[in-house]
Amino acid sequence: MPEPRRRWFGLVFVSLAVAMIIVDSTIVNVAIPSIVTELDVDSTGVQWIQESYTLVFASLLLVFGTIADRRGRRLLLIIGVAVFALASIAAACAPTGAFLIASRLVQGVGGALVLPTTLSLINAGFRGRERALAFAVWGSTIGGMTALGPLLGGWLTTEFSWRWAFGINIPLGVLIIFGALVTVDESRDAQSHERIDIAGAVLSIIASASLVFALIEGRVYGWWLTKATLRIGDWAWPFEVSIIPFVFLLALGASVLFVGSAWRRRRRGRSTMLALDLFAIPSFRNGNIAALIVSLGEFGIVLALPIWLQNALGYSAVETGLVLLALAGGAFLASGFAGAFGNRVAPVIIVRVGIIAEIVGVGAIGFVVGPDTPWLPLTVFLFVYGFGVGLATAQLTGVVLADVPLSESGRGSGTQSTARQIGSALGIAVLGTVLFSSTGTVLGSLLDDASVPASTRDRIVTTVVDSAGAAIGPLEQNARTSEFAADARTALSDGTRAAAWSAAGFLVVGLAATASLGSGVRDAEREGRMPPPKTARWAQVRGEP
Template identity: 65%
Template sequence: MSETAQPDRRRWIGLIFISVAVALIIVDSTIVNVAIPSIVDELGITSTQVQWVQESYTLVFASLLLVFGTLADRFGRRRVLLIGVVVFALASILAALSSSGDLLIASRLVQGVGGAMILPSSLSIINSTFRGKERAIAFAVWGSTIGGMAAVGPLLGGWLTTYFSWRWAFGINVPLGVIIVIGVLVFALESREPGAPGRVDIVGAALSVVLFASLVFGLIEGRTFGWFFSDTPPSFWSFEVSPIPFVFALTLVSLVAFIAWGLRRERAGQSTMLAFGLLRISSFRNGNIAAMIVSLGEFGIILSLPLWLQNVLGYDALQTGLVILALAIGSFVASGFAGAFGNRIAPVLIVQVGIVAEIVGVVMVALSISPEAQWWQIVPGLFVYGFGVGSATAQLTGVVLMDVPVEQSGQGSGTQSTARQVGSALGIAILGTILFASLGAGLTARLDDRPEIPQAVRTQIVDAVVDSAGTAIPGLDAQSPDAAADARAAFSDSTRYAALAAAGFLALGFLATLRLGGAPSAQREQREQREKQQQG
């Protein structure tokens, strides 16, 4: 029995600081969304770089979750979490001091390393520290923190960006990191699994990095380099065929190699990056599929809405944060709902209710989007969406891990976190591509109906609006009010399309949850009996 299984009030206080550590990486992601227009203005980054400011972080994050989940089990969960917080805080300093888009993206890469240490180790600590009903409460606190902080981030980011600088959107992580390190050292107990094998699957780790990196790169750069043929190939490419099909081929080869290598190691009794054995547990397998699809859909609003509010409606960063605060309020209401009914209603049912609320909320927001929209038309949908995020996120983690043996909690939580982050990465890439591709096509079609604007000028306008992620729209008013109106209408349409696509993915996620639930598995019954014996 690990020392964290011993009754200790400190573990509940420690849970608070662990949740704040998770909030640190979640808030940072959402803060950046609100700060993006200011970053574009100051650093002059393109729309592709806008996606990479997010994706560089998410890409590394998803690629390393399995590695650090395994390392946390072997070398100490609290230790890995603390190292992650320190790495994240130091990378935040570099991000705050960045003088170019490339340096900012590089800083985000390092932040991804820190974040990949924090998330699975926090889950593993909770899974090994709390038992029975207490575990459900702990997961509800952890999950509600993700939902709530994902919405509070834009408000904090808006305030910092409006009254100080976008650089403080990263700088705020430093004092928060210091508080987290002190709190975790004082209140969180260390735990590890001494019997776990010491060698890490280096080949599996490398294959997973190549797999996720090539997949996300292809999805993001496809619209820039061309999906099949290329008019604007990268400097390192000299063929008419786009490099993107070859990138996706690399993804497929890496996936096959990763699975074959992992199964071979598993048959030999060696450690693996992905818990292939755990995938035989239906709740774990189906829960991860649902988590990935839901995470993909949940980025339909977070990515595009701040850009639309600021560049089309003319809100500043703080006003944007205040609008999105409705999402946070919905998430906090959901945490109260989960706390009140979490032990009376099946967790799977709460997850399903949450996903339905997300779908309804996203559709409400999509139907409200127009160049003349008012904030009060957007807020109700955001509230409903936030309620869904808080409900689904709080319970889905517990559902995924309910049958996972404690000794494999780090690997199980790493797998679960990877499923979420892969979904998030795909969501940013796919929905970002829908947003900017439909923006370019829609604006081109609208400007083609204005023959008084020369063709060359039309092309320049479209390129400027798309490449700037919409920040060039306000500047068009003085040059061509008609073109500015067309740009606002096209950006509204593309934002609506991205939201509706997100609703579609969320619907698929809901269908995936229909395979969850049912009678307790043999693994769960054995685990519960073992925990009762330990407590007795």
């Protein structure tokens, strides 16, 4: 096969690899209500089924991006796909919610191996106009698989079992591994022999894990005073002050130590997990900040919508998949649109238009959400939202990595992917907390207005919230509680509305963050901060003579 053609075939399998880890999340979103029912998972467990994957994913991206540069990008891609597929088998066979969460943790390891290596391989294999087209193909493949995910997940869950939603990763993984071996060339940074920053890796994991734990578990254990006692084996949290403030302090302390350690290592000329030298590049620095904030608002709402559609509106998993198909269809269309105009319009303009479309779409969803919402306006606004996601995602990636040198592409990809995934993890944690806290508050108020006794009110609220709304159906079927089902639907709808508007608020902040995105190195050259020749420019950025 001629080398140019082989490279483009390789891009297909590289894109399929990242699409596999993306489509898995969309399938899981649709399957969540069925998982709750079969495995008796509470609302906190629902968040952890999502977060366990995202948390490990975000924590390890920097580590694996660096290792990929040194040990081989194709090698880590293949290992990651294999780990992800094997963990999918375990998830499909999970007998309990805890086992499923553990399987998702391992899936996160596989996903963290895959994502930065796909971006790094594209960065290493394509240049100029071809790179813009390659990122468009990468984004379009993700959009297409994302479009397939909700529908496929809904069909598998309805016709067979939610377990088949994980089993689909097995044949896809085999196909990707075979294709990568045949069409993707190995690449690595042969000049780097530095040891991995183990301390930085550990500190980054502690910081992100403790922050997400505190955000998810705060409503359970209490944000300040102890609401429920944390127990680990025979040990129990002994203080009236909740453990959550201490976990937040742990996250803050680990973050400070992580950055401080990276600065010290860099001053000594040693490798770091955080690409501090790359943050001297305006496009890389500002793009990562924008990517984190935008991701916080983008994907947290996807946790709320399937729960609301199935438990408040009574949709089946297939019907939920069909509704969410509008979001994915918009993303797919936008990915192709961005590829066609990526070389004619400044990427940052496309990013901003995409974020504006996201704000309009998700904000409008907040206005139409209710216990009797028709499907048509919902699908229209989901399409607009998805179109914005498709415009912003691939182009923002291109902006962040545009001026990153080939030898640093793994660390650069890992850093920008980490920014996105930390944003996604925080989005799921924050918006999940908004969803369930708002639902509980509104339902409690509605039951008080109906003069329901306090003990009954508290029991109903706890049952609805802990089941993530799955208890609404049984409430309606029971003659003694059927009158409360309508209030529960209203409360879950209000919680979803609050989550949607919170997501829109974060996206507004993300849009403001893109104001600092210029045209990268060209801005620096005009301002006299960097000499234009590439070798001199990178010597200055890296602190070399």
